[in-house]
Ligand SMILES: NC(=O)C1=CN([C@@H]2O[C@H](COP(=O)(O)OP(=O)(O)OC[C@H]3O[C@@H](n4cnc5c(N)ncnc54)[C@H](OP(=O)(O)O)[C@@H]3O)[C@@H](O)[C@H]2O)C=CC1
């Protein structure tokens with residue numbers, strides 16, 4: 001069997017088309033959706049992501065306001081900027097690009113973002129709402145993974161799902177979304193005793209580890225669906241996922257490529273969250 005490739009690039013383009021329509025409706029009501037992007041320091045990977053987000057935003061009529069701060073920025077300086085963006089009526093969404101330099105207290109900064117503008121879905125208020133099954137902003141990467149799973153056409157209800165990774169931005173919200181979709185969910189992490197055995201049981205595998213081709217193709221249960229969140233940059237510039245793609249593709253029924261899988265979905269879901277916030281301001285939702 002050779003797996004169907006879940007084309008995140010195409011799915012993201014479709015979602016962005018829908019978001020663009022909704023942006024137009026906001027603009028007709030006099031509300032221009034606006035995302036404030038805060039980037040601290042000069043990490044090259046972060047610069048690439050931020051540029052990509054701002055480009056996509058501009059293409060569909062969302063205003064992207066760029067706030068670049070030096071690597072020496074203090075927590076208090078960042079808190080002051082966040083407070084100003086919270087108070088700015090024209091700003092619908094605030095994204096503070098992670099990771100932050102070590103002297104910045106990321107927890108304090110995430111807590112300071114107005115939950116109604118937290119388009120990343122990282123604020124405890126939004127994470128808590130997700131736990132309760134009453135989501136406001138759902139973290140973009142897990143939201144994108146759920147859309148790709150819907151496209152894979154498998155019934156999640158009753159399926160065995162394995163999430164590898166338990167970060168607050170990917171693994172934990174992903175597991176919550178799968179629970180709400182009635183899957184039977186296992187969360188694996190670095191202390192998991194026998195990862196291969198867990199993978200072998202799973203109808204759905206979501207890998208969010210950050211280790212190149214860590215999930216071996218031979219572990220995959222034949223016919224399983226594989227979502228690869230991992231982004232590992234090789235010395236030659238190539239981007240590789242957390243799953244051994246070629247071998248996994250031979251066993252799975254559907255699989256996301258890297259690049260062109262989850263990554264573009266993350267950006268589309270972010271802009272989806274921005275328009276959601278703008279619709280509230282425009283009285284459209
Ligand atoms: N496509 C996209 O849009 C995005 C991609 N990413 C990518 O996804 C990956 C994960 O990101 P993120 O969640 O932020 O990463 P973190 O580093 O925060 O979390 C990694 C998780 O993997 C677990 N882990 C580490 N080693 C092992 C192991 N040997 N076996 C099982 N689990 C292990 C860790 O376990 P423990 O908790 O025990 O340490 C941890 O829970 C990265 O490659 C990142 O670049 C991230 C965000 C968005």
Ligand SMILES: Nc1nc(=O)c2c([nH]1)NC[C@@H]1CN(c3ccc(C(=O)N[C@@H](CCC(=O)O)C(=O)O)cc3)C=[N+]21
Pocket residue numbers: 048049052095096097098099120140231239258259260261262263264266267
């Ligand atoms: N506050 C915050 N929010 C984030 O959402 C956030 C963050 N910080 N910090 C970093 C991670 C990572 N992330 C990616 C988004 C898109 C691609 C993406 O578009 N990837 C393309 C390829 C890009 C390339 O080739 O470099 C793809 O997979 O096809 C990747 C990674 C968002 N993150």
